Amino acid sequence: MTTDTTLYSFVNEWECDENDHLNVQFYFGRFEEADRQFQLLSGLSEAIVGARRVRHVRYHNELRAGDLLTVSSYAALDGPHMFTVVHEMRNATTGTLAATAIDGYTPPAAAAKEIRPRFKNVLSDMSEDAAPRGLPASPANAKLTIGNVLASGAEICFRGTVLPRHLGPDGRADDGFVLGAFTDAVPHVWQRTPMNHAFLTENGYGRVAVEMKLTWSSPLKTGDMFVIASAPVSVAGKTFTLRHHMFESRTQRLVAILDVVALVMDLTTRKAVALPEVAIGEIAKISMG
Structure with missing residues (x-):
């Protein structure tokens, strides 16, 4: 090779x-x-x-x-x-x-x-x-609708529009653009947990992803508007998993799903810290059914 x-x-x-x-x-x-x-x-x-x-x-x-x-x-x-x-x-x-x-x-x-x-x-x-x-290697379920995602406990946490500068060489929004949208959405999911902005700031902690899986379902092009609905999926030990769903707003077709394994990092030691017990319980309560 x-x-x-x-x-x-x-x-x-x-x-x-x-x-x-x-x-x-x-x-x-x-x-x-x-x-x-x-x-x-x-x-x-x-x-x-x-x-x-x-x-x-x-x-x-x-x-x-x-x-x-x-x-x-x-x-x-x-x-x-x-x-x-x-x-x-x-x-x-x-x-x-x-x-x-x-x-x-x-x-x-x-x-x-x-x-x-x-x-x-x-x-x-x-x-x-x-x-x-x-995270499992297989692609995420491409048959989800925004209705059943919201009914399962996800909440809308971002809205956006695809502009010409967001397009890749093939005329479609690329990975970097949708990841930027998911990145802006994720603090609003954390805010639903005890590990909110005030908690992280007070303790000198940060939100960190250690693994991600991006599954595309359909393309986004110039002028398309989209919405992201997200929620935790599970929690275990020092990590918990999140799932972000992106839908095109006009037709409500599924565009992409991002699965994330996340943890809390001490910004001084640059090491992962244990999730607070209260956070583990609250994450379990709001996880998608």
């Missing part, structure tokens, strides 16, 4: 959030660009392997302002999907693994036999570091 570096980049100060590290929307944006480069270098296209069904990201170590980063990409046949593309993001100065992304595809039956010989030069065994841990 020839491993290609598909991205050379740098963490700008304006890309860092209130936790003083690279915001998740910019991780997804970097992976999106690395994937475009990988597709060009490898000859990968939707015509061969179908549309990407899911992008599953794990955050391993923080990236902070001024850090150099690179992404290397390869394909794997031993991953959790019929065809998996793996992206590994590293701190280019230290070599430390910062984040991983796996993209899941289900090639049409007619193309399946050609996958190995066609991509033999970019195939490798999938790294265990990239394997899903807190």
Whole structure:
């Protein structure tokens, strides 16, 4: 296998959030660009392997302002999907693994036999570091409606509009844009729990995601307005899971679902802290049924 570096980049100060590290929307944006480069270098296209069904990201170590980063990409046949593309993001100065992304595809039956010989030069065994841990690998349910999501306990926490500057090369809103919307929505979900803004500020804590899975259902284009409905799903130990649902506002069609494993981080020690007992109980009460 020839491993290609598909991205050379740098963490700008304006890309860092209130936790003083690279915001998740910019991780997804970097992976999106690395994937475009990988597709060009490898000859990968939707015509061969179908549309990407899911992008599953794990955050391993923080990236902070001024850090150099690179992404290397390869394909794997031993991953959790019929065809998996793996992206590994590293701190280019230290070599430390910062984040991983796996993209899941289900090639049409007619193309399946050609996958190995066609991509033999970019195939490798999938790294265990990239394997899903807190979330299942399979795409989220694409048949949900806003009505049954709200009836299950989710609440609307964001509304937005797609502008021309939000579009990718294919004329559709890309991962970085929808992650930015989900990122702005999530504090409103935390606010429903005892781990609200006042609690986090008083204790010097921050909201942190350690794993995310993005499932696209339909595209967003210029002028489309959308709404996000979100809620916790479960809680265990130091982490809890959230689910964000994005719907196009006019037709109420499902656009995307983002599953998130979250925790509380001490901003001084940069370590995870235990969820307060009262928070565990309240999260369980408001979790989606």
